Amino acid sequence: MAAVWASFCFLLSLAALSPHRAHGSTWDSLFGRKHGAAAAPTVGICASSVVVYGYPCQEFDVTTQDGYILSVQRIPEGRGKGSGGGSGGGIKKPPVLIQHGVLVDGVTWLLNSPDRNLPLILADDGFDVWIANTRGTRFSRRHTSMDPGDPKFWNWSWDELAAFDLPAVFDFVYGKAGQKINYVGHSMGTLFVLASLSDGKLVDQMKSAALLSPIAYLSHMNTALGVAAAKAFVGEITTLFGLAEFNPKGDPAAEFLKALCAYPGVYCYDLLQAVTGKNCCLNSSTIDLFLENEPQSTSTKNMVHLAQTVRDGKLAKYNYGRPDLNLMHYGGFNPPVYNLSNIPHDLPLFLSYGGQDALSDLRDVARLLDSLKLHDVGKLTVQYIENYAHADFIMGLNAKDIVYNQETLAAQHVVGGSQGWEESTDLNSWASGEKFKVGDQLVFKYTSGLHSVVELPNESAYKSCNTGNALDSKSSGNDVVKLTKAGTRYFACGTLGHCGQGMKMKITTVAGNAPSSPSSPSSSAAAPSSSSSSSSSSSSSFLHSVTSLFGIAALSVPLLLSMF
Helix, strand or coil: CHHHHHHHHHHHHCCCCCCCCCCHHHHHHHCCCCCCCCCCCCCCHHHHHHHHHCCCCEEEEEECCCCEEEEEEEECCCCCCCCCCCCCCCCCCCEEEEECCCCCCHHHHHCCCCCCCHHHHHHHCCCEEEEECCCCCCCCCEECCCCCCCHHHHCCCHHHHHHHHHHHHHHHHHHHHCCCEEEEEECHHHHHHHHHHHCCCCCCCEEEEEEECCCCCCCCCCCHHHHHHHCCCCHHHHHHHCCCEECCCCHHHHHHHHHHHCCCCCCCCCHHHHHHCCCCCCCHHHHHHHHHHCCCCEEHHHHHHHHHHHHHCCCECCCCCCHHHHHHHHCCCCCCECCHHHCCCCCCEEEEEECCCCCCCHHHHHHHHHHCCCCCCCCEEEEEECCCCCCHHHHCCCHHHHHHCCCCCCCEEECCHHHCCCCCCCHHHHHHCCCEECCCEEEEECCECCECEEEECCHHHHHHCCCCCCCEEECCCEEEEECCCCEEEEEECCCCCCCCCCCEEEEEEECCCCCCCCCCCCCCCCCCCCCCCCCCCCCCHHHHHHHHHCCCCCCCCCCCHHHC
16 A cells, blocks of 8 residues: 555645645645536636737637647737737748646746746747647646546546647647747657657657657656655556546545655655755746646546656556556557657757756656667757756746747847838838847848848948948848847848838847856756767757757746646
C-alpha cells in the first residue's frame, strides 16, 4: 500500500503548485471542495484574459477525429493595430501555436501582465498567435457523443493528444493562416509534439518548434516524490481511481494529498519546489492568479502514462499492463517506442532548459539531444539557463528578458503592411507606427520587375533620391533585410522615378533588451558536452525570433507538474 501512497503523492503533487504551506486558505483555494463535474465556464479565455487588455481575440471550436471538441483562441494582432491581421487580402502574419502542459489550460500563458506574457508579446511583435487547450480542461470538456460524466470520455492519455489533438489544431490553424506554423510547447506540450512528429504527423505544416523544459525522458527526475512514484506499481492507481477523470480539485484528490502530507518523509511545506525544483523568479501575485484558474482536470490514464514514462525510462505508448491487452492494441506484447530520429532533420528546433529544473533533468535533456544527434547542423539550437527551474520559463518575472528577449522577440516587419512595398503606400507613416529592434527583419513584398529595393548610404542620398551609390540592391519581389545594429537606415525603390514619387522610407533601429538585473539567471547557450546542437542563424523567422528570443526559445505550467 505504501507504493500506492507514493504514487498518489507524485500524481497529486503535480497539481499542488502553491509555494505555501499546504493548509489553510492556500490549500482551500487549490484543493477546495468541488462536487461533480466542473461547472461550464461562462467567460472564455478571450474575454477574461486578452480583450480586457485591448487586444483582439477570437474563440474557435476544433473537433478531433475521435470526437473531442477543443477550445482554441486566436490573437491576430497586437494591441491597437486593428484586427484580422492573419487573414483577408493583406499580408499574412506568421502563425504561432502555443501549447500548455498537463493539469492546466491556455490561461497559464496569460497570467503575467501583457508586457510579460508570451502570447501578447508575440502578438505585439507581428505574429498571428493561437492558444491551444487540450481535451478535459475546462473549455474543452465537450464531445460529439459523450459527456464528461461518462468514464469513456476519459479513456485517453498523451498518446491521443499526439495522435488527435495536435493534428486537429494544426489542420485548423493551417487552414485559417494559409502557411506553416511555428510551435511553442512547455513540459508535456513538448512531450506529445515530439511523439507526434516521430510518428510522421505535423511535418508538412510545421515551420519550427520551440521546446521549453522538454520532458521526453524522465528517468532522472530528481524529486523525492517523483522517485517514489517511479518505484510504485502504477497499475494500482487505475484500480483505485477508475478509468475516469483525474480532478485535482475533487474530493478524492484532496483527501489523498492531505493524508500524504502527514505521511512520514513527505514534506509538503513547498510542494512547488518539491516537484519542479527551486524556481528563482516567481511573483506571489501571479501565483495567486494561477490559483484562481488552475489546476485543471486530465484523465487518470494520462497520469498513469506519465508515471510509466518516469518508471520505464523510455518514450513509449501507453502500457496496458498485460501482454494480451498490448497485443490487442498494438499487435505486440510491448507498447511501441516513439523513435525521435524520425523527426525531419531539417526542421528548425529550439530547446531551452534550466539547471534547477527537477523535472527536465540535465541528464534526461542530454539523452534527448543524443536522440537528435543526426539533426542538421544549424537547425538545432539549445539554451541553458543555470538558475531556472520548471515554472520560471512561463511565469518568471524576468522571463521576458532572460527567455523571451535576447534582443527581444525578433519580429518580421512586412514593409507597408497589407499594401506592401508600393507607390501608393505611405511608407514613412507605416514606419513611424512600428518599433524596430536589433535582430528584427524587414520583408519587402512587391511585383518583381516593377519595383526593387536599394539601401541608400545617408540622409543626403535619401532626400535627393540619389541611388547611384547604393549600399545594396534587391529585386526578387520577396526580399528580407535583417536589422543587425542600432541606427538609422534608408531604403528606396530603384525603379526610375519611383523614389521621387515617394517610394522611400527611413527607419531607426534600437538595441534589443538585455537581462534587466545582474542577479538574473544566466542565459548562456551552453549545452551538455554530449550535445550535438549548435547556434542557428538561418532557422525559420520564428526560430530566429525564438533564437533571438531565448538566445532562443519561447512555450505552460501549473506551478507544477501541471508543468508536466
